[in-house]
Amino acid sequence: MKTVEVVVLIILILALALLITVGFEHIMPSTAVRPPAEFYLYATYNPYKLREYTVMSPEAVTAIVWDFRGLDTLFETSVFYLALIAGLALTRRLLSERAEKPGHGLSLIVKTVTRITAPMIIVVGASIALHGHLTPGGGFQGGSVIAVLPMVIIVVFSVSFLIMRGFTTSKMIIMRSLGLFGIGLTAIALFLVSLIQGTHAYVFQNMIKPDAQTSMPIYIAGALISGTLWFFNLFEMFAVAAGFSIAFIVLMLARTLQVEER
């Protein structure tokens, strides 16, 4: 029996080696830039030749996510929000948030280390979000990094500790809603301005278009903010950080109650 297994294994390894050798050129992605990517890289930051289609952001991914396909991202954010609403509706009877005694949590060592790392998590998350239009990252990524902190606090201290410190779900819902409100307002900002001025503009417009000459500010006090991108990233950071915090708190509250009922 054992020889059969060994033979099968050897054949498998040889077959895999052959596959990799022969199929190398097909399996490995080519290093050449494909035509769509070439277009986006050309259009992302091009104030010289493509002034009427460029996003004025050196970061191509954020430019695509918040400008070229901005409406898609808006709906993604809405889907996330709807999922949270569903989660809150399912666990609504838990949300009296009995802030009684906090649990024991982990040992003193872990707690001390968490206390030092807490501000660093926030600062790194904010840096990712605020440089989303310049370097890889953005509002969603930065907000997710910030949401690590409530998660860590729930694990290391306890969920009641977090609630007693003022991180209640109702406050998180307010922050989340303000973030979404900001995103919506940014999306129609240029439209509202042109409505007052009596000119022509699109919803979700960022830079000037051939038939709509109003534009979001590209620079503020000499700093590149790439129009709507900076505002979207900022508001998305608040919305996502608060949204994930709600999810973590609700999940852990449900678990605490389940353990108590048993």
Add this chain to the structure above:
Amino acid sequence: MSSLKSILRVFLIFLLAFAIYTIYTGSLTGYDIVTGVLVSIVVSVVFSGMIIKNPLKPLNAIRWFYLITYAILYFTYYETKAHVDVIKRILHPKTPVNPAIIETYYNANSDYAITTIANSITNTPGTVVVEIDETRKAFYIHWIDAKTLDPLEAKREIFESFEKFARRIFD
């Protein structure tokens, strides 16, 4: 006096937060400075009470001197010694290990000193702090080669010098 202390506390955490923001961002243009200052102010106001109790301790040069001395000594001498010992045990054909969890007692008061001792023990190969009992001031250490089960002798073998430095830095 207490308000002065809390302002100093916020300022120290502000410096820490701004340093991390700048290092993480990797550039120092006007935009980075303005956003970094704003983020750091918010973070330092929210977290300063959680991190520092006595703001005069981080301003003490002698504590910094001991911290730097300890860092250099720890990462060169103590780490190498522990690594060599464990490498010998791994490569030895008979694998001479004598593992046990022992109870020892530490003598430090501040959270940071206790954490420094515990992390120093865990970071050296061969010893891991498994559990801590604050009421009895006891560490439960898993030791790859338990030479002794006596708390005092084990302390001398494992972490007496760590404790001496940790108390001078943080206590």
